Amino acid sequence: MAAPLSPPRLLPSGDSAITVEFSRHIDDAANQRVLALDHAVAQAAVPGVTETVPTYRSLLVHYDPVEIGFDALGEKLLALAQLPVPTMTSTRRWRIPVAYGGEHGIDLEDVANTLKTTPDDIVARHIAGDYRVAMIGFTPGWSYLSGLEKFLHLPRQQNPRLLTPAGTISIGGVQTGVQCLAGPSGWHLLGRTAVRTYQLHRDPTFLLGPGDHVTFSVVDHKTFAEQDRAAERGELVAELISA
């Protein structure tokens, strides 16, 4: 690519962090640039940078203002954002088993009705997707995936539920996601996985990383229960297809 990449916006997040914003929208190309910059900052080991947090459309860079100031760091980040964007920042690919519908996916029927199709069709479309971890946020292990087929794009629920189960697989807007801990959610619940994307005292504690690829497979509810017990014992349950 000969044309220079459009520079991101540098937005101050207080005196100790910069938001490097590539887009205001959910945008796959912007997310690729976020993950590429995240990688570049780690490679360059920029002095003063303490931690980076990739999201859909921006990279939050935490730093120590004793070590480096806003202007100097901003310049470095703009330069790193001009590096060519690799097509893949992670080659890790996971397959995550999901028990769809019934008590584990209480919105599956409604989603099918709204989209004028069958629950089986929704499941077939959801497992056909090739997803990428665009970001992890909100609570430990909550993984937001990009790559949801347009047919499945649905506005979020009018009234978010205050408590949804651990392991919920859901869709909301243009996204699908793997929720690790029980918590509130305004998304449509399609199923549950026994996979813990965050589990204390397990190696690794966090299963998925930003940029990882994810596909889903179908398991019946009995298998889910068995896998849930295995996961409780510390097994990954998720299948690593390629490292």
Place this chain on the structure above:
Amino acid sequence: MSKLVIASIGPASSVQDGGRPGAQRYGLTPSGALDRLALAAANSLVGNQPFAAAVEIGPFGASFTARDGAVRVALAGAPRNADIAKRPVAFDTSMTLAEGETLTLGFARGGSFSYLAIEGGIQGEPMFGSLSVNARAGLGSPYPRPLQAGDELEATDASGAAERRIDLPAPADGPIRVVLGPQDDEFSDTAKQLFLDSEWKISQTSDRMGYRLEGSAIKHLHGHNIVSDGTVNGSIQVPGNGAPIVLMPDRGTSGGYPKIATVISADLGRFAQTPAGRDFRFKAIGMAEAQAEARKFAELLRTLPGLVHDIESFALNLEALQNANVAGSAVSAVDAATWQVPPAGEPPAHEL
């Protein structure tokens, strides 16, 4: 090995240290003390590392009893009436509890959180390098939850070192300083001016995730949904109802509401200590000034051990103390921090 038994304690009290930054990219919030200067001051008094784990005590009372030996502790942060066996003790000093003695603390005055450091630190199993409690993620040690009466904190036997006092610089007064952004362009100039001109109060429904503000309704230019992006301690997000929420150390690592401004790091502790219901304002400053303040604050933290002195005359100290306590009771009537009300029918812990 001696231990400190929690005889009584109010809500919003937990073990906190410098926190566990480093895993925000996995959705794990850093947690850690709300008032880092007070934590470091308490630790400095008993010779601990500045950000060692201590007890962060919420606005209500608490009492601690030494068992199986003497325990040396230090108090800093929001002042309270405090005594050991009816003998008044001062904040910003260390003190030793003999076996069986109880340290009793009243309501916080003029602040919300106090820190009790234990000589030798709190014993526990660090998770991601920290003992800080993050109940939602099941993290924290020795208890992965707020503290309750009956909990026990293992301690090293008191060293018998001379008791010490720390002379902290007078806390900054005036408005809480912010840097505008990262999404200040989601608000009109009028809305930003309203944010800076309003008198705000911290709501009683606040917690370690976020402090909710009451005052004005700040309107958005393009609605209240943005694509989620990263948050920091002090991010001031404005949800749909226009009432800002200041994100605190147990915040979500990302959020989908526009953030109008960010509290500067040097003012975070002072902001966290603002009692619920007290009027305060924000003031916007430039990045250069904010970073100069951050460097000054880092320098203060670095030089804290130099501000610690042996207490020369206990008698003299007692007199000063009595005066302080008299002054304290005078303000406490109008200034009782009711930052978080206990559940209905449950009196504050120190009255139990």
